[in-house]
């Protein structure tokens with residue numbers, strides 16, 4: 545089995561490469577290192593079954609050797625990154641997805657699109673089921689990511705319907721774990737770095753907005769199960785334990801065992817007020833639900849951050 549992971553040098557992509565290598569597969573990782581990092585590959589760079597190709601998948605790719613699966617994870621994913629890289633984000637979601645679908649068609653490969661809870665925008669219903677169509681501002685600062693992923697879902701379904709391509713769409717909710725960039729800009733990396741530098745934690749707005757946080761190993765389990773299921777409609781993968789940002793700070797305080805001072809900053813434009821996956825479909829279809837409690841996942845992530853700071 546030979547698997548192509550685009551964005552394989554990124555946070556989630558590198559965990560996928562590692563899992564597939566552990567499962568005995570050959571892995572080809574393609575990444576232009578715009579937000580990915582070669583250091584994420586160091587644990588398995590020496591493996592004879594692993595190959596890294598530096599390439600921007602927004603540009604066409606041809607591969608001589610056969611490919612069985614393509615998992616398309618290339619994209620900036622942090623709000624700070626896609627605000628900084630709006631055109632690259634749109635291109636990789638649109639042109640990059642088109643190129644990878646074409647490659648999957650040419651090789652008769654199974655294709656998985658890494659989609660996102662951002663397709664639901666600032667949701668008006670909670671928790672979010674896959675049938676919900678979302679509430680997205682197409683021209684706001686998050687529109688470049690949200691609309692790119694919505695387009696990516698649409699073209700993936702079109703290749704499935706028109707060409708009979710064997711496709712999967714995973715809608716990934718907030719995920720955290722080792723190898724997130726220290727400068728990622730998202731909540732958990734920001735707060736872990738702030739804690740380790742003895743700086744106050746930045747809470748945006750009043751901190752009453754909600755998110756739910758899934759440990760990366762749980763997410764990878766869900767994705768592997770989805771590849772093996774015959775289901776082309778989108779599936780939410782995330783942790784359904786919803787908490788406010790202030791609740792999250794309280795959990796982190798328990799993990800580090802000392803008080804954590806907080807400073808408030810303005811809420812970014814279009815920051816979703818709530819986000820929580822309905823994972824009934826993943827439970828019934830894949831027999832999947834997350835196992836790793838937030839406190840345990842935060843311990844593991846904090847240790848990784850300590851070793852890199």
Ligand code: UDP
Nearest residue numbers: 623729730731732734746747748753789815
């Ligand atoms: N947030 C925060 N402080 C930070 C970074 C983020 O309070 O230093 C908030 C942000 O406003 C949002 C939530 O945490 O409501 C999650 O933000 P993140 O950037 O992790 O990703 P999002 O879930 O918005 O895509």
